[in-house]
Amino acid sequence: MKKFILILILILSANCTLNKVISHHGVPFLEDKNKKLITNKTNLNDISQLLGPPLTKSTFDNNVLIFIERKSSSSKLRKLGKKDLLINNVLILEVNSRGLLVDKKFYNTDDIQKIQFVKSTTSNDYSSKKDFVYSFLSGLRKKINDPLGKKRIKNN
Numbered sequence: 001m002k003k004f005i006l007i008l009i010l011i012l013s014a015n016c017t018l019n020k021v022i023s024h025h026g027v028p029f030l031e032d033k034n035k036k037l038i039t040n041k042t043n044l045n046d047i048s049q050l051l052g053p054p055l056t057k058s059t060f061d062n063n064v065l066i067f068i069e070r071k072s073s074s075s076k077l078r079k080l081g082k083k084d085l086l087i088n089n090v091l092i093l094e095v096n097s098r099g100l101l102v103d104k105k106f107y108n109t110d111d112i113q114k115i116q117f118v119k120s121t122t123s124n125d126y127s128s129k130k131d132f133v134y135s136f137l138s139g140l141r142k143k144i145n146d147p148l149g150k151k152r153i154k155n156n
Contacts (some may be wrong), residue, residue, distance in 0.1 A: 022073045022086070027051050030089045032067035034106045037093070044099040051091075067091040088112065 027033065033050055052066050053107035071087040090112065094103040107115075 022071055025070045026068040030067060030091055034091050037100050037104055038103060039104060044095055047093060062094045065093045067079040
């Protein structure tokens with residue numbers, strides 16, 4: 001019986017570790033690889049060979065490539081498993097129509113915190129479209145809720 005308990009304790013403790021678990025997402029060592037990129041000299045082939053495929057391409061302009069690096073680790077027990085952010089880097093590359101690197105911007109965690117976002121919003125005047133869409137959808141909703149029209153008769 002003592003051997004069984006000893007084996008059970010060894011199996012359970014083998015799964016535990018004292019080292020922090022670090023999860024990594026994106027391109028590793030992005031800051032070092034950023035230094036290897038030279039504007040007006042590096043082309044798309046060099047970028048894809050060094051960094052791999054971009055995480056996203058700009059939806060407004062296909063010549064803007066975005067790469068990220070994010071490292072987080074599990075925190076101590078007193079924080080109830082909340083992850084600590086170790087590294088959060090973003091690299092934005094702009095490439096011209098010939099495939100040459102025109103501009104590069106590197107943001108680390110501190111730079112990202114300093115970015116000011118505009119709080120004002122733009123409003124659009126959709127009054128005529130809203131009236132049409134609203135009336136169309138409300139009519140459709142009435143027909144879905146009462147396909148035979150029996151509820152309308154009772155209410156009148």
